[in-house]
Structures are given as structure tokens and as C-alpha cells.
């Protein structure tokens with residue numbers, strides 16, 4: 001893993017938490033926290049991105065697979081933040097399965 005990608009998930013989660021607190025007008029993340037559909041906005045995105053991920057996998061399109069995986073991880077982190085959870089909750093659950 002290269003140095004500039006090592007902490008990218010922690011950094012992303014910190015940015016998401018910042019957007020949740022400060023709600024800048026030009027932020028897509030903030031728009032998910034204030035969406036009129038509530039949490040359904042991010043849940044719908046996760047559904048859409050998962051379908052796109054499956055199509056990329058079936059096409060053996062690894063570039064698209066990485067793109068859709070990143071979309072899913074981003075929206076998953078937004079969902080965890082919405083539920084007042086932390087990225088460490090995900091780490092803890094994964095570690096329990098070792």
C-alpha cells in the first residue's frame with residue numbers, strides 16, 4: 001500500500017463527520033444528511049451502487065469495480081455516521097471474525 005492511501009478511510013470518515021456537523025451548502029455529503037428522504041437517500045444510493053458493482057463484476061471490468069466499490073464504501077461510511085456509529089465499529093466487527 002502506498003503512503004498516500006494508508007489512512008484514506010479514516011480521513012474520509014473524519015471529513016464525513018465534519019460535513020455532518022458544519023453542513024456546508026456545496027457539499028454532497030451534507031446534502032445526504034439533510035435530504036428530504038432522510039436516511040432513505042443514502043440507503044437508495046447503496047442499493048444503486050451495489051447493482052452497478054454487480055454489473056461491473058459480471059463484465060470483469062476491474063476499473064469500474066474499483067470505482068463502484070469506492071462509491072459503496074463512501075455511502076456506507078455516511079450511513080455509519082448517520083447512525084452515530086464509527087468506522088471503528090466496522091473494524092471491531094471484522095477483527096472479531098479473525
Ligand SMILES: N=c1c2ncn([C@@H]3O[C@H](COP(=O)(O)OP(=O)(O)OP(=O)(O)O)[C@@H](O)[C@H]3O)c2ncn1[C@@H]1O[C@H](COP(=O)(O)O)[C@@H](O)[C@H]1O
Nearest residue numbers: 012015019026027028029030045048052068070071074075
Ligand atoms: N468519496 C466520495 C464520494 N463517492 C461518491 N460520491 C458522490 O456520490 C454520488 C454518486 O451518485 P451517482 O451514482 O448518482 O453519481 P454518478 O457520478 O452518476 O455515479 P457513478 O456513475 O460514478 O457511479 C456522486 O455525486 C458522487 O460525487 C462522493 N462524494 C464525496 N466523497 C468524498 O467526500 C468528500 C467530501 O465531499 P463533499 O461532501 O461533496 O464536500 C470528498 O472530498 C470525497 O473524499
